[in-house]
Amino acid sequence: MVSTAGPDRPDPSPGTRRPEGGLRNASWDQIRDLFALDRDCTHLNTGTVGAMPHEVLEVNDRVTREWTGGLMNVYPPAMYTEHRANIGRAFGVDQDEMVICHNATEGVARVIHGLDLGDGDEVVTTSHECYSVLSNFNLVRNRHGLTIRTVTPPSGPDVRAEEIVELFERQITPRTKVLAFAAITLFTGTMMPVRELCELAHRHGLITVIDGALLPGMLDCDLRAYGADFISCSGSKFQCGPLGTGLLYVRNKVHPEYNPLPLPTFWPVISTWYPMIGSPPPRTTTSVESYNMGDYLQSAGSANIAKGAALARACELWDEIGRDRIELRVRELAEYARSRLVEHFGWESLYSPSSDPRLRSPLIAFNPFRAREDAWNIKKFITFVDRLESEHRIWIRWTEFDVPGSPHQHYAARLCTHLFNGHDEIDRAVGTMAALAREIS
Numbered sequence: 001m002v003s004t005a006g007p008d009r010p011d012p013s014p015g016t017r018r019p020e021g022g023l024r025n026a027s028w029d030q031i032r033d034l035f036a037l038d039r040d041c042t043h044l045n046t047g048t049v050g051a052m053p054h055e056v057l058e059v060n061d062r063v064t065r066e067w068t069g070g071l072m073n074v075y076p077p078a079m080y081t082e083h084r085a086n087i088g089r090a091f092g093v094d095q096d097e098m099v100i101c102h103n104a105t106e107g108v109a110r111v112i113h114g115l116d117l118g119d120g121d122e123v124v125t126t127s128h129e130c131y132s133v134l135s136n137f138n139l140v141r142n143r144h145g146l147t148i149r150t151v152t153p154p155s156g157p158d159v160r161a162e163e164i165v166e167l168f169e170r171q172i173t174p175r176t177k178v179l180a181f182a183a184i185t186l187f188t189g190t191m192m193p194v195r196e197l198c199e200l201a202h203r204h205g206l207i208t209v210i211d212g213a214l215l216p217g218m219l220d221c222d223l224r225a226y227g228a229d230f231i232s233c234s235g236s237k238f239q240c241g242p243l244g245t246g247l248l249y250v251r252n253k254v255h256p257e258y259n260p261l262p263l264p265t266f267w268p269v270i271s272t273w274y275p276m277i278g279s280p281p282p283r284t285t286t287s288v289e290s291y292n293m294g295d296y297l298q299s300a301g302s303a304n305i306a307k308g309a310a311l312a313r314a315c316e317l318w319d320e321i322g323r324d325r326i327e328l329r330v331r332e333l334a335e336y337a338r339s340r341l342v343e344h345f346g347w348e349s350l351y352s353p354s355s356d357p358r359l360r361s362p363l364i365a366f367n368p369f370r371a372r373e374d375a376w377n378i379k380k381f382i383t384f385v386d387r388l389e390s391e392h393r394i395w396i397r398w399t400e401f402d403v404p405g406s407p408h409q410h411y412a413a414r415l416c417t418h419l420f421n422g423h424d425e426i427d428r429a430v431g432t433m434a435a436l437a438r439e440i441s
Contacts (some may be wrong), residue, residue, distance in 0.1 A: 079295065110269055165200060173208070183215050215233055329419050352364045
């Protein structure tokens with residue numbers, strides 16, 4: 001197994017030196033210095049990609065050099081056995097349920113194409129899912145005759161969790177086999193009521209597929225406790241690992257307190273570990289696995305050993321800082337940013353749920369322009385985001401999504417807060433956005 005540290009490792013750069021007292025007690029300004037971020041850059045787009053710590057970059061570079069041009073056996077390290085066990089513990093699951101993959105898109109695709117679905121089966125999902133989710137379900141529909149029932153979630157500051165659960169429940173029919181949704185939607189930043197939706201799926205005997213791209217690194221979450229069957233996550237967003245890394249949780253044991261349903265039939269596509277002759281043993285019905293599904297999925301030939309090691313180091317850093325501490329920081333910054341946005345643009349500008357604390361996340365979508373009809377003027381949003389980056393070095397993004405009852409697709413500006421942000425830069429950024437929006441309006 002590739003180590004992320006070694007006795008021959010060079011002296012740490014300034015961004016890798018440990019503050020006295022350790023990271024758990026470090027100030028947020030000291031933690032900001034761990035990241036490869038310029039001080040004059042305001043990064044408010046972690047929902048697209050995070051900022052890697054210096055240590056993560058160094059591990060990626062060192063391990064790449066160790067494995068370049070060598071004559072070592074690349075296949076055992078490609079299983080990431082130790083890394084998967086350590087990362088799994090941080091998220092409340094076991095090594096046999098954890099896979100290090102290339103990104104959340106690959107993870108969710110392997111899940112969707114590994115499900116035992118066919119003609120007449122139905123999936124209930126939303127129009128606010130990532131393109132990777134909707135495109136893969138559409139592929140299965142075209143190939144196997146699957147039926148997709150798509151709902152449009154409500155948006156705006158006053159949405160309640162109960163509305164979302166009821167919306168899903170109304171779409172379930174006797175043919176429904178899968179409930180698929182994002183834990184946090186990338187377009188409006190809605191923190192979906194994950195546990196409640198999984199319990200809804202349990203009551204109807206449904207498989208649950210969750211796009212959890214934004215979960216790791218943001219929340220101190222227990223993946224098993226959600227009660228889902230599959231959760232596909234990004235390693236390069238809030239977890240701040242290298243681009244091209246992801247985590248995939250596959251339920252491989254039955255813990256009735258979290259999910260009482262039998263394990264679903266699942267075909268581990270893209271696997272060199274799946275038996276070449278015969279079949280695996282039947283899936284377990286208890287809390288003891290009958291085989292290691294994580295190994296089946298992890299074994300896919302050679303892998304980027306350096307990126308796996310670097311992602312593991314990013315996860316270790318989070319554990320050292322404290323995932324509970326990070327979540328509190330991220331949420332507090334989000335509430336501060338939300339208050340500043342409301343101050344400048346008004347409560348009615350928000351597309352993100354805000355009244356119901358169960359639905360609030362650090363991704364906040366809003367309309368910065370005065371005229372309501374500007375919400376479907378894509379040119380203004382492109383100009384707004386581009387000028388923030390080119391003229392002010394403020395990085396956010398625009399999103400597009402359906403709104404119930406509207407004949408137009410709506411656009412929004414979306415900012416995200418993460419542990420390396422601060423109150424002063426949020427003040428400056430939102431103030432700059434307000435001035436720019438007035439100019440463009």
